[in-house]
Ligand SMILES: NC(=O)C1=CN([C@@H]2O[C@H](COP(=O)(O)OP(=O)(O)OC[C@H]3O[C@@H](n4cnc5c(N)ncnc54)[C@H](O)[C@@H]3O)[C@@H](O)[C@H]2O)C=CC1
Protein backbone atom coordinates (compact mmCIF):
# COMPACT_ATOMS: atom_id res chain seq x y z
CA UNK A 287 0.00 0.00 0.00
CA UNK A 288 1.21 3.50 -0.62
CA UNK A 289 0.95 6.15 2.10
CA UNK A 290 -0.11 9.76 1.28
CA UNK A 291 3.56 10.64 1.81
CA UNK A 292 4.61 8.08 -0.80
CA UNK A 293 2.21 9.51 -3.30
CA UNK A 294 3.57 12.99 -2.48
CA UNK A 295 7.06 11.66 -3.12
CA UNK A 296 5.90 10.26 -6.44
CA UNK A 297 4.40 13.57 -7.40
CA UNK A 298 7.55 15.39 -6.29
CA UNK A 299 9.72 13.00 -8.27
CA UNK A 300 7.54 13.56 -11.33
CA UNK A 301 7.85 17.32 -10.84
CA UNK A 302 11.63 17.00 -10.47
CA UNK A 303 11.78 14.90 -13.64
CA UNK A 304 9.69 17.46 -15.50
CA UNK A 305 11.83 20.29 -14.13
CA UNK A 306 14.98 18.47 -15.18
CA UNK A 307 13.62 17.77 -18.67
CA UNK A 308 12.56 21.36 -18.95
CA UNK A 309 15.97 22.62 -17.82
CA UNK A 310 17.75 20.21 -20.21
CA UNK A 311 15.59 21.63 -22.98
CA UNK A 312 16.51 25.19 -22.02
CA UNK A 313 20.19 24.32 -22.00
CA UNK A 314 19.97 22.67 -25.38
CA UNK A 315 18.20 25.79 -26.66
CA UNK A 316 21.38 27.68 -25.95
CA UNK A 317 23.71 25.27 -27.63
CA UNK A 318 23.29 26.81 -31.11
CA UNK A 319 23.71 30.38 -29.99
CA UNK A 320 26.83 29.69 -27.94
CA UNK A 321 28.34 27.59 -30.69
CA UNK A 322 27.80 30.40 -33.20
CA UNK A 323 29.24 33.04 -30.89
CA UNK A 324 32.28 30.91 -30.10
CA UNK A 325 32.89 30.04 -33.76
CA UNK A 326 32.72 33.67 -34.81
CA UNK A 327 35.31 34.61 -32.20
CA UNK A 328 32.79 36.64 -30.23
CA UNK A 329 32.99 34.20 -27.33
CA UNK A 330 36.74 33.72 -27.23
CA UNK A 331 37.51 36.42 -24.71
CA UNK A 332 34.30 37.78 -23.34
CA UNK A 333 31.84 34.91 -23.44
CA UNK A 334 31.64 32.58 -20.51
CA UNK A 335 29.30 29.91 -21.89
CA UNK A 336 28.19 28.51 -18.54
CA UNK A 337 27.43 32.00 -17.13
CA UNK A 338 25.43 32.92 -20.25
CA UNK A 339 23.66 29.58 -20.14
CA UNK A 340 22.62 29.92 -16.51
CA UNK A 341 21.49 33.56 -16.96
CA UNK A 342 19.33 32.68 -19.95
CA UNK A 343 17.97 29.52 -18.32
CA UNK A 344 16.99 31.64 -15.29
CA UNK A 345 15.12 34.04 -17.57
CA UNK A 346 13.35 31.14 -19.31
CA UNK A 347 12.46 29.54 -15.96
CA UNK A 348 10.83 32.79 -14.85
CA UNK A 349 8.49 32.56 -17.81
CA UNK A 350 7.91 28.83 -17.36
CA UNK A 351 6.79 29.41 -13.77
CA UNK A 352 4.22 31.97 -14.96
CA UNK A 353 1.10 31.06 -12.93
CA UNK A 354 -1.33 32.18 -15.64
CA UNK A 355 -1.19 29.40 -18.17
CA UNK A 356 -2.65 30.91 -21.30
CA UNK A 357 -4.68 28.70 -23.66
CA UNK A 358 -3.74 29.50 -27.23
CA UNK A 359 -4.66 28.39 -30.73
CA UNK A 360 -2.51 29.10 -33.79
CA UNK A 361 -4.27 28.71 -37.14
CA UNK A 362 -2.06 27.97 -40.14
CA UNK A 363 0.60 25.30 -40.39
CA UNK A 364 3.02 27.23 -42.59
CA UNK A 365 6.41 28.43 -41.42
CA UNK A 366 5.23 31.37 -39.33
CA UNK A 367 2.24 29.79 -37.57
CA UNK A 368 4.44 26.84 -36.65
CA UNK A 369 7.35 28.98 -35.42
CA UNK A 370 5.09 31.14 -33.22
CA UNK A 371 3.12 28.19 -31.83
CA UNK A 372 6.42 26.56 -30.98
CA UNK A 373 7.55 29.66 -29.03
CA UNK A 374 4.32 29.70 -27.03
CA UNK A 375 4.45 25.98 -26.25
CA UNK A 376 8.06 26.35 -25.16
CA UNK A 377 6.97 29.13 -22.80
CA UNK A 378 4.60 26.69 -21.12
CA UNK A 379 1.34 27.97 -22.67
CA UNK A 380 -1.32 25.39 -23.47
CA UNK A 381 -0.88 25.61 -27.26
CA UNK A 382 -2.69 23.99 -30.18
CA UNK A 383 -1.57 24.41 -33.78
CA UNK A 384 -4.43 23.98 -36.26
CA UNK A 385 -3.47 22.76 -39.72
CA UNK A 386 -6.06 22.27 -42.47
CA UNK A 387 -4.53 19.15 -43.97
CA UNK A 388 -5.33 16.04 -41.90
CA UNK A 389 -2.36 14.04 -43.15
CA UNK A 390 0.01 16.90 -42.29
CA UNK A 391 -1.40 17.04 -38.76
CA UNK A 392 -0.74 13.32 -38.30
CA UNK A 393 2.78 13.62 -39.66
CA UNK A 394 3.56 16.65 -37.49
CA UNK A 395 2.27 14.94 -34.34
CA UNK A 396 4.34 11.87 -35.12
CA UNK A 397 7.60 13.53 -36.10
CA UNK A 398 7.27 16.79 -34.12
CA UNK A 399 8.59 18.63 -37.14
CA UNK A 400 7.06 20.68 -39.94
CA UNK A 401 8.77 18.79 -42.72
CA UNK A 402 7.53 20.99 -45.57
CA UNK A 403 8.13 24.48 -44.17
CA UNK A 404 10.70 24.09 -41.37
CA UNK A 405 12.56 20.87 -42.15
CA UNK A 406 15.10 19.72 -39.59
CA UNK A 407 13.70 21.77 -36.72
CA UNK A 408 12.33 19.76 -33.81
CA UNK A 409 9.23 21.32 -32.29
CA UNK A 410 8.49 21.49 -28.58
CA UNK A 411 6.98 18.24 -27.39
CA UNK A 412 4.21 20.07 -25.51
CA UNK A 413 2.81 21.54 -28.75
CA UNK A 414 -0.54 19.98 -29.70
CA UNK A 415 -1.78 19.60 -33.28
CA UNK A 416 -5.34 19.57 -34.55
CA UNK A 417 -7.27 19.30 -37.75
CA UNK A 418 -10.57 20.04 -35.98
CA UNK A 419 -11.12 23.80 -36.19
CA UNK A 420 -13.93 23.92 -33.61
CA UNK A 421 -11.95 21.96 -31.03
CA UNK A 422 -8.83 24.03 -31.72
CA UNK A 423 -10.44 27.42 -31.06
CA UNK A 424 -13.06 26.63 -28.38
CA UNK A 425 -12.18 27.60 -24.78
CA UNK A 426 -9.03 29.45 -25.81
CA UNK A 427 -7.87 32.84 -24.51
CA UNK A 428 -6.24 33.98 -27.76
CA UNK A 429 -6.50 32.75 -31.35
CA UNK A 430 -3.48 33.70 -33.49
CA UNK A 431 -4.11 33.59 -37.24
CA UNK A 432 -1.20 32.90 -39.58
CA UNK A 433 -2.86 31.96 -42.88
CA UNK A 434 -2.09 33.94 -46.07
CA UNK A 435 -4.04 37.19 -46.50
CA UNK A 436 -6.13 35.69 -49.30
CA UNK A 437 -7.51 33.05 -46.89
CA UNK A 438 -8.01 35.30 -43.86
CA UNK A 439 -11.71 36.16 -44.29
CA UNK A 440 -12.63 32.55 -45.03
CA UNK A 441 -10.80 31.48 -41.85
CA UNK A 442 -12.69 34.05 -39.74
CA UNK A 443 -16.02 32.93 -41.23
CA UNK A 444 -15.13 29.33 -40.34
CA UNK A 445 -14.33 30.09 -36.70
CA UNK A 446 -17.18 32.59 -36.17
CA UNK A 447 -19.64 29.98 -34.79
CA UNK A 448 -17.12 29.03 -32.07
CA UNK A 449 -16.23 32.52 -30.84
CA UNK A 450 -17.37 33.24 -27.30
CA UNK A 451 -14.96 35.76 -25.83
CA UNK A 452 -11.60 34.69 -27.31
CA UNK A 453 -9.31 37.47 -28.54
CA UNK A 454 -7.86 37.34 -32.05
CA UNK A 455 -4.35 38.30 -33.13
CA UNK A 456 -3.42 38.49 -36.81
CA UNK A 457 0.10 37.38 -37.74
CA UNK A 458 -0.66 37.83 -41.44
CA UNK A 459 1.21 40.48 -43.42
CA UNK A 460 -1.01 40.81 -46.44
CA UNK A 461 -4.03 42.51 -47.95
CA UNK A 462 -7.25 41.05 -49.21
CA UNK A 463 -7.53 40.75 -52.99
CA UNK A 464 -9.54 43.52 -54.66
CA UNK A 465 -10.85 45.11 -51.45
CA UNK A 466 -7.60 46.58 -50.10
CA UNK A 467 -8.77 45.38 -46.65
CA UNK A 468 -6.10 44.80 -44.03
CA UNK A 469 -6.59 41.87 -41.63
CA UNK A 470 -7.77 44.19 -38.84
CA UNK A 471 -10.44 45.57 -41.22
CA UNK A 472 -11.61 42.04 -41.97
CA UNK A 473 -11.76 41.16 -38.25
CA UNK A 474 -13.86 44.27 -37.60
CA UNK A 475 -16.22 43.35 -40.44
CA UNK A 476 -16.59 39.64 -39.68
CA UNK A 477 -16.38 39.62 -35.88
CA UNK A 478 -17.26 43.15 -34.75
CA UNK A 479 -17.50 42.24 -31.05
CA UNK A 480 -14.12 40.60 -30.76
CA UNK A 481 -11.07 41.99 -28.95
CA UNK A 482 -8.21 41.98 -31.46
CA UNK A 483 -4.62 42.88 -32.22
CA UNK A 484 -1.99 42.48 -34.94
CA UNK A 485 1.59 41.30 -34.54
CA UNK A 486 4.34 42.31 -36.95
CA UNK A 487 8.08 42.80 -37.00
CA UNK A 488 11.36 41.53 -38.48
CA UNK A 489 10.59 37.87 -37.86
CA UNK A 490 12.03 35.53 -40.47
CA UNK A 491 10.59 32.23 -39.23
CA UNK A 492 13.68 30.16 -39.81
CA UNK A 493 15.87 32.48 -37.71
CA UNK A 494 13.35 32.27 -34.87
CA UNK A 495 13.52 28.47 -35.06
CA UNK A 496 17.30 28.76 -34.75
CA UNK A 497 16.92 30.83 -31.55
CA UNK A 498 18.53 33.85 -33.16
CA UNK A 499 17.49 36.79 -30.96
CA UNK A 500 14.54 38.60 -32.55
CA UNK A 501 11.85 41.12 -31.63
CA UNK A 502 8.35 41.93 -32.73
CA UNK A 503 5.46 44.31 -32.02
CA UNK A 504 1.99 43.51 -30.71
CA UNK A 505 -0.38 46.33 -31.60
CA UNK A 506 -3.81 46.53 -30.04
CA UNK A 507 -6.07 49.08 -28.44
CA UNK A 508 -6.55 46.56 -25.64
CA UNK A 509 -3.85 46.78 -23.00
CA UNK A 510 -4.72 43.39 -21.43
CA UNK A 511 -4.39 41.74 -24.84
CA UNK A 512 -1.01 43.42 -25.43
CA UNK A 513 0.19 42.14 -22.05
CA UNK A 514 -1.17 38.64 -22.64
CA UNK A 515 0.65 38.37 -26.00
CA UNK A 516 3.85 39.65 -24.41
CA UNK A 517 3.53 37.04 -21.64
CA UNK A 518 2.74 34.27 -24.12
CA UNK A 519 5.61 34.82 -26.54
CA UNK A 520 8.37 36.71 -24.76
CA UNK A 521 11.51 34.71 -24.06
CA UNK A 522 15.25 35.08 -23.84
CA UNK A 523 15.34 34.90 -27.65
CA UNK A 524 12.19 36.74 -28.58
CA UNK A 525 11.23 40.17 -27.30
CA UNK A 526 7.69 41.49 -27.77
CA UNK A 527 7.25 45.27 -27.84
CA UNK A 528 3.87 46.99 -27.65
CA UNK A 529 2.04 49.62 -29.70
CA UNK A 530 -1.48 50.99 -29.93
CA UNK A 531 -1.11 52.03 -33.61
CA UNK A 532 -2.77 48.98 -35.17
CA UNK A 533 -2.92 50.50 -38.67
CA UNK A 534 0.70 51.62 -38.64
CA UNK A 535 2.08 48.29 -37.42
CA UNK A 536 -0.05 46.30 -39.83
CA UNK A 537 0.79 48.49 -42.82
CA UNK A 538 4.51 48.26 -42.04
CA UNK A 539 4.33 44.44 -42.33
CA UNK A 540 2.22 44.50 -45.49
CA UNK A 541 3.97 47.28 -47.43
CA UNK A 542 7.54 46.18 -46.82
CA UNK A 543 6.84 43.10 -48.96
CA UNK A 544 6.61 45.38 -52.02
CA UNK A 545 10.06 46.80 -51.38
CA UNK A 546 11.55 43.38 -50.57
CA UNK A 547 10.57 42.40 -54.13
CA UNK A 548 12.22 45.61 -55.44
CA UNK A 549 15.40 44.89 -53.50
CA UNK A 550 15.49 41.27 -54.66
CA UNK A 551 15.31 42.57 -58.21
CA UNK A 552 17.99 45.19 -57.52
CA UNK A 553 20.24 42.47 -56.10
CA UNK A 554 19.85 40.50 -59.35
CA UNK A 555 21.11 43.61 -61.22
CA UNK A 556 24.06 43.76 -58.77
CA UNK A 557 23.40 47.37 -57.80
CA UNK A 558 25.76 49.11 -55.38
CA UNK A 559 25.32 49.89 -51.69
CA UNK A 560 24.34 53.51 -52.42
CA UNK A 561 21.52 52.31 -54.65
CA UNK A 562 20.30 49.82 -52.05
CA UNK A 563 20.35 52.53 -49.38
CA UNK A 564 18.43 54.87 -51.68
CA UNK A 565 15.74 52.28 -52.43
CA UNK A 566 15.39 51.33 -48.76
CA UNK A 567 15.10 54.91 -47.57
CA UNK A 568 12.72 56.05 -50.28
CA UNK A 569 10.68 52.89 -49.59
CA UNK A 570 10.36 54.04 -46.00
CA UNK A 571 9.20 57.45 -47.25
CA UNK A 572 6.53 55.80 -49.43
CA UNK A 573 5.39 53.53 -46.63
CA UNK A 574 4.96 56.31 -44.12
CA UNK A 575 3.25 58.58 -46.71
CA UNK A 576 0.78 55.82 -47.51
CA UNK A 577 0.37 55.08 -43.79
CA UNK A 578 -0.52 58.67 -42.98
CA UNK A 579 -3.21 58.65 -45.70
CA UNK A 580 -4.63 55.51 -44.07
CA UNK A 581 -4.69 57.09 -40.61
CA UNK A 582 -1.45 55.66 -39.18
CA UNK A 583 1.16 57.54 -37.16
CA UNK A 584 4.25 58.10 -39.39
CA UNK A 585 6.54 57.58 -36.39
CA UNK A 586 5.39 53.95 -36.16
CA UNK A 587 7.33 53.32 -39.38
CA UNK A 588 10.54 54.09 -37.49
CA UNK A 589 9.91 51.09 -35.24
CA UNK A 590 10.45 47.34 -35.58
CA UNK A 591 7.36 46.80 -37.72
CA UNK A 592 8.46 49.54 -40.13
CA UNK A 593 12.14 50.11 -40.72
CA UNK A 594 12.98 46.91 -38.74
CA UNK A 595 11.03 44.58 -41.00
CA UNK A 596 11.98 46.56 -44.10
CA UNK A 597 15.65 46.00 -43.31
CA UNK A 598 15.23 42.28 -42.52
CA UNK A 599 13.30 41.39 -45.66
CA UNK A 600 15.09 43.74 -48.06
CA UNK A 601 18.47 42.26 -47.20
CA UNK A 602 17.88 38.57 -47.03
CA UNK A 603 17.35 35.65 -49.32
CA UNK A 604 15.39 34.11 -46.45
CA UNK A 605 12.59 36.50 -47.42
CA UNK A 606 10.28 34.89 -49.96
CA UNK A 607 9.37 38.32 -51.35
CA UNK A 608 13.06 39.11 -51.87
CA UNK A 609 13.45 35.77 -53.67
CA UNK A 610 10.50 36.54 -55.97
CA UNK A 611 12.13 39.87 -56.90
CA UNK A 612 15.44 38.13 -57.49
CA UNK A 613 13.86 35.61 -59.86
CA UNK A 614 12.10 38.45 -61.73
CA UNK A 615 15.42 40.29 -62.00
CA UNK A 616 16.93 37.17 -63.56
CA UNK A 617 14.31 37.19 -66.28
CA UNK A 618 11.57 34.90 -64.97
CA UNK A 619 7.98 36.05 -65.29
CA UNK A 620 5.81 36.50 -62.21
CA UNK A 621 3.77 33.32 -62.61
CA UNK A 622 6.84 31.17 -63.03
CA UNK A 623 8.54 32.83 -60.02
CA UNK A 624 5.49 32.29 -57.75
CA UNK A 625 5.28 28.66 -58.86
CA UNK A 626 8.97 28.07 -58.25
CA UNK A 627 8.79 29.63 -54.76
CA UNK A 628 5.89 27.37 -53.70
CA UNK A 629 5.31 29.42 -50.53
CA UNK A 630 3.47 32.58 -49.57
CA UNK A 631 4.83 35.87 -50.96
CA UNK A 632 2.24 38.47 -49.95
CA UNK A 633 3.94 41.27 -51.90
CA UNK A 634 2.77 39.88 -55.24
CA UNK A 635 -0.85 40.78 -54.41
CA UNK A 636 0.05 43.83 -52.29
CA UNK A 637 1.80 45.57 -55.21
CA UNK A 638 -1.43 45.40 -57.25
CA UNK A 639 -3.62 46.55 -54.37
CA UNK A 640 -1.41 49.47 -53.40
CA UNK A 641 -0.78 50.50 -57.03
CA UNK A 642 -4.54 50.68 -57.63
CA UNK A 643 -5.38 52.47 -54.41
CA UNK A 644 -2.53 54.97 -54.73
CA UNK A 645 -3.48 55.71 -58.35
CA UNK A 646 -7.13 56.15 -57.41
CA UNK A 647 -6.40 58.39 -54.43
CA UNK A 648 -3.46 60.30 -55.89
CA UNK A 649 -0.90 59.09 -53.33
CA UNK A 650 2.65 59.49 -54.64
CA UNK A 651 4.16 55.95 -54.65
CA UNK A 652 6.79 55.95 -57.44
CA UNK A 653 8.59 52.72 -56.46
CA UNK A 654 5.33 50.79 -56.25
CA UNK A 655 4.13 52.14 -59.60
CA UNK A 656 7.51 51.35 -61.16
CA UNK A 657 7.42 47.76 -59.90
CA UNK A 658 3.87 47.37 -61.13
CA UNK A 659 4.93 48.59 -64.58
CA UNK A 660 7.80 46.07 -64.72
CA UNK A 661 5.85 43.08 -63.37
CA UNK A 662 2.37 43.57 -64.78
CA UNK A 663 2.84 45.86 -67.81
CA UNK A 664 6.01 44.20 -69.04
CA UNK A 665 8.01 47.47 -69.09
CA UNK A 666 11.82 47.21 -69.23
CA UNK A 667 13.27 47.44 -65.72
CA UNK A 668 16.23 49.65 -66.72
CA UNK A 669 14.02 52.23 -68.46
CA UNK A 670 11.63 52.32 -65.52
CA UNK A 671 14.52 52.73 -63.05
CA UNK A 672 16.04 55.58 -65.06
CA UNK A 673 12.66 57.27 -65.25
CA UNK A 674 12.44 57.03 -61.44
CA UNK A 675 15.72 58.97 -61.17
CA UNK A 676 14.23 61.82 -63.19
CA UNK A 677 11.23 62.28 -60.93
CA UNK A 678 11.92 65.94 -60.16
CA UNK A 679 12.91 67.77 -57.03
CA UNK A 680 11.55 66.33 -53.83
CA UNK A 681 12.30 66.94 -50.19
CA UNK A 682 14.08 64.21 -48.22
CA UNK A 683 11.77 63.76 -45.23
CA UNK A 684 8.42 65.27 -46.11
CA UNK A 685 7.33 65.42 -42.48
CA UNK A 686 10.27 67.81 -41.89
CA UNK A 687 9.90 69.83 -45.13
CA UNK A 688 6.82 69.35 -47.28
CA UNK A 689 7.22 68.35 -50.93
CA UNK A 690 4.92 70.96 -52.40
CA UNK A 691 6.82 73.80 -50.88
CA UNK A 692 10.23 72.49 -51.93
CA UNK A 693 9.02 71.62 -55.40
CA UNK A 694 7.35 74.95 -55.96
CA UNK A 695 10.31 76.93 -54.58
CA UNK A 696 12.87 74.91 -56.51
CA UNK A 697 10.91 74.99 -59.74
CA UNK A 698 10.40 78.78 -59.45
CA UNK A 699 14.12 79.22 -58.67
CA UNK A 700 15.14 77.07 -61.67
CA UNK A 701 12.72 78.87 -63.97
CA UNK A 702 13.90 82.31 -62.87
CA UNK A 703 17.63 81.37 -63.22
CA UNK A 704 16.91 79.92 -66.65
CA UNK A 705 15.05 83.03 -67.81
CA UNK A 706 17.78 85.33 -66.39
CA UNK A 707 20.41 83.37 -68.33
CA UNK A 708 18.25 83.54 -71.46
CA UNK A 709 17.79 87.35 -71.00
CA UNK A 710 21.57 87.83 -70.59
CA UNK A 711 22.22 85.75 -73.71
CA UNK A 712 19.71 87.72 -75.74
CA UNK A 713 21.23 91.06 -74.45
CA UNK A 714 24.64 89.83 -75.64
CA UNK A 715 23.17 89.07 -79.05
CA UNK A 716 21.92 92.65 -79.47
N1 LIG B 1 7.41 32.99 -42.81
C1 LIG B 1 7.77 34.08 -42.19
O1 LIG B 1 8.98 34.30 -41.92
C2 LIG B 1 6.75 35.09 -41.79
C3 LIG B 1 5.47 35.09 -42.34
N2 LIG B 1 4.57 36.01 -41.94
C4 LIG B 1 3.24 36.06 -42.50
O2 LIG B 1 2.50 34.92 -42.07
C5 LIG B 1 1.50 34.61 -43.04
C6 LIG B 1 1.57 33.13 -43.34
O3 LIG B 1 2.80 32.92 -43.97
P1 LIG B 1 3.71 31.65 -43.84
O4 LIG B 1 3.41 30.86 -42.61
O5 LIG B 1 5.09 32.08 -44.02
O6 LIG B 1 3.21 30.90 -45.14
P2 LIG B 1 3.62 29.53 -45.73
O7 LIG B 1 3.69 29.69 -47.20
O8 LIG B 1 4.82 28.99 -45.02
O9 LIG B 1 2.37 28.62 -45.37
C7 LIG B 1 1.06 28.99 -45.61
C8 LIG B 1 0.17 28.05 -44.82
O10 LIG B 1 -1.17 28.51 -44.90
C9 LIG B 1 -1.98 27.40 -45.23
N3 LIG B 1 -3.16 27.85 -45.92
C10 LIG B 1 -3.25 28.38 -47.15
N4 LIG B 1 -4.52 28.65 -47.44
C11 LIG B 1 -5.25 28.29 -46.37
C12 LIG B 1 -6.63 28.28 -46.06
N5 LIG B 1 -7.52 28.71 -46.94
N6 LIG B 1 -7.03 27.84 -44.85
C13 LIG B 1 -6.12 27.38 -43.98
N7 LIG B 1 -4.80 27.32 -44.21
C14 LIG B 1 -4.38 27.77 -45.39
C15 LIG B 1 -1.09 26.50 -46.08
O11 LIG B 1 -1.58 25.18 -46.10
C16 LIG B 1 0.22 26.63 -45.34
O12 LIG B 1 0.27 25.73 -44.26
C17 LIG B 1 1.78 35.51 -44.26
O13 LIG B 1 0.91 36.59 -44.24
C18 LIG B 1 3.20 35.99 -44.01
O14 LIG B 1 3.45 37.24 -44.58
C19 LIG B 1 4.87 36.93 -40.99
C20 LIG B 1 6.12 36.97 -40.41
C21 LIG B 1 7.16 36.08 -40.80
Ligand SMILES: O=C(CO)COP(=O)(O)O
Pocket residue numbers: 459487488489490491543546595598599604605606607608630631632
Ligand atom coordinates in the same frame (compact mmCIF):
# COMPACT_ATOMS: atom_id res chain seq x y z
O1 LIG C 1 7.74 39.05 -42.96
C1 LIG C 1 8.72 38.36 -42.94
C2 LIG C 1 9.82 38.57 -41.99
O2 LIG C 1 9.56 39.58 -41.10
C3 LIG C 1 8.87 37.26 -43.90
O3 LIG C 1 9.07 37.81 -45.14
P1 LIG C 1 8.72 36.98 -46.44
O4 LIG C 1 7.24 36.75 -46.40
O5 LIG C 1 9.18 37.83 -47.55
O6 LIG C 1 9.48 35.69 -46.34
